[in-house]
Amino acid sequence: MAAIVLDGVDKVYAGGVKAVDDLDLEIRDGEFMVLVGPSGCGKSTALRMIAGLEEISGGTVSIGDRVVNDLAPKDRDIAMVFQNYALYPHMTVEKNLEFGLKLRGASKEERRKKVLQAAKMLGLEQFLDRKPAALSGGQRQRVAMGRAIVREPQAFLMDEPLSNLDAKLRVSMRASLSQLHERLGVTTVYVTHDQIEAMTLGTRVCVLREGRLQQVDTPQRLFDDPVNLFVAGFIGSPAMNFVTARLEQGEDGGLVAAFAGFALPVPAERVAERPGLDGYAGREVILGVRPSDFEDAAHAKPDWAPLAVTASVTEELGSEINVIFTIDAPPVEHKDTADLAEDATEGDDAAIPLIDDRALWTARVNARSAVRPGADLEVAVDTRRLHFFDPATGLAIGHGGAAQDGDVSLAKETV
Numbered sequence: 001m002a003a004i005v006l007d008g009v010d011k012v013y014a015g016g017v018k019a020v021d022d023l024d025l026e027i028r029d030g031e032f033m034v035l036v037g038p039s040g041c042g043k044s045t046a047l048r049m050i051a052g053l054e055e056i057s058g059g060t061v062s063i064g065d066r067v068v069n070d071l072a073p074k075d076r077d078i079a080m081v082f083q084n085y086a087l088y089p090h091m092t093v094e095k096n097l098e099f100g101l102k103l104r105g106a107s108k109e110e111r112r113k114k115v116l117q118a119a120k121m122l123g124l125e126q127f128l129d130r131k132p133a134a135l136s137g138g139q140r141q142r143v144a145m146g147r148a149i150v151r152e153p154q155a156f157l158m159d160e161p162l163s164n165l166d167a168k169l170r171v172s173m174r175a176s177l178s179q180l181h182e183r184l185g186v187t188t189v190y191v192t193h194d195q196i197e198a199m200t201l202g203t204r205v206c207v208l209r210e211g212r213l214q215q216v217d218t219p220q221r222l223f224d225d226p227v228n229l230f231v232a233g234f235i236g237s238p239a240m241n242f243v244t245a246r247l248e249q250g251e252d253g254g255l256v257a258a259f260a261g262f263a264l265p266v267p268a269e270r271v272a273e274r275p276g277l278d279g280y281a282g283r284e285v286i287l288g289v290r291p292s293d294f295e296d297a298a299h300a301k302p303d304w305a306p307l308a309v310t311a312s313v314t315e316e317l318g319s320e321i322n323v324i325f326t327i328d329a330p331p332v333e334h335k336d337t338a339d340l341a342e343d344a345t346e347g348d349d350a351a352i353p354l355i356d357d358r359a360l361w362t363a364r365v366n367a368r369s370a371v372r373p374g375a376d377l378e379v380a381v382d383t384r385r386l387h388f389f390d391p392a393t394g395l396a397i398g399h400g401g402a403a404q405d406g407d408v409s410l411a412k413e414t415v
């Protein structure tokens with residue numbers, strides 16, 4: 001096992017595309033690091049530079065205590081798992097698993113032992129004599145993982161390994177991957193465009209955009225404390241609601257966020273957690289509210305702030321209800337949110353929607369809510385969790401820092 005360190009890494013493709021731009025990233029020994037971001041943000045390029053499959057244009061990549069920039073892939077002691085698992089169709093599962101070991105001259109006993117170990121770990125024991133054609137997609141993907149495991153590499157590098165599987169299988173493979181990582185403790189770098197996959201698998205998650213690092217942190221802290229509008233909108237589903245609001249001084253001296261005819265009081269503790277926020281009094285900010293920080297007022301804590309809305313659509317999910325409503329304000333037009341909308345229309349998650357140029361918001365409420373489509377509803381907001389962004393820069397106001405190394409102790413506990 002080994003740590004992997006990227007130091008000022010650049011990739012400029014022929015033709016001038018800067019796919020990765022000055023990337024600093026420290027992946028700790030034994031960590032499960034996920035690189036996530038929209039399609040084309042440079043995730044695969046970064047991973048392929050670690051693997052040695054792509055030349056590094058600038059900066060250094062180290063694995064363990066070696067700079068590997070000029071080392072061939074086979075000498076880097078890493079194992080790569082791709083979306084398109086290339087198994088040998090004419091070989092049995094067992095032969096597929098032991099192939100790499102055989103190439104490296106391992107003895108028959110050693111091969112047998114390692115293959116059985118890996119097969120057991122992956123639940124493939126009863127399939128050892130089958131050929132790939134007689135396996136399901138998930139089983140094939142597990143064989144591909146098995147081939148990586150038997151090599152006992154210093155690190156696993158995985159590029160969207162689950163994206164060819166159906167949704168249900170993806171969930172179960174996610175669980176297997178987590179388990180595997182827990183058992184083997186091998187440093188893993190995992191690339192995905194799926195923020196849910198990133199959040200469920202990562203010890204820490206690195207969010208990339210246009211080749212540049214946005215934020216590296218634990219999943220919970222990315223969710224609670226996004227560094228900018230882009231991360232705020234990208235992480236979390238349904239996505240964070242945004243609006244341009246005016247911060248005003250309330251009668252009691254506290255801050256109030258005014259928008260679309262509403263006035264949400266900003267609790268003093270939130271102001272204290274966001275140094276510099278009080279300096280925005282009398283100015284515009286972009287306000288962010290997570291769907292999960294709403295509740296039907298009839299079920300909410302008494303100190304949450306009420307908003308009277310009209311439900312346009314309700315999505316009953318069994319365990320909760322998504323209430324979609326318009327607010328009397330236009331959607332936020334900022335480059336960060338525009339990029340997200342563009343990415344969403346590429347066929348992924350819900351797009352940031354638009355009706356009559358009014359913003360559509362989503363509130364996630366209790367399944368026992370009596371809300372009906374078309375009916376008025378009082379929702380309540382947990383104002384201690386309001387997010388504020390600078391309209392010019394898109395940066396979260398008073399954020400504690402991008403925190404690549406910000407909270408080492410916290411991250412280490414989960415390793």
Ligand SMILES: Nc1ncnc2c1ncn2[C@@H]1O[C@H](COP(=O)(O)OP(=O)(O)O)[C@@H](O)[C@H]1O
Nearest residue numbers: 013014017019038039040041042043044045046
């Ligand atoms: N071989 C290549 N030649 C030129 N441009 C490339 C090549 N591979 C990728 N790119 C470009 O580099 C950027 C990052 O690509 P990639 O790393 O594949 O992104 P991701 O994996 O995040 O979808 C994109 O703009 C892509 O078009």
Ligand SMILES: [Mg+2]
Nearest residue numbers: 043044045159
């Ligand atoms: Mg890719």
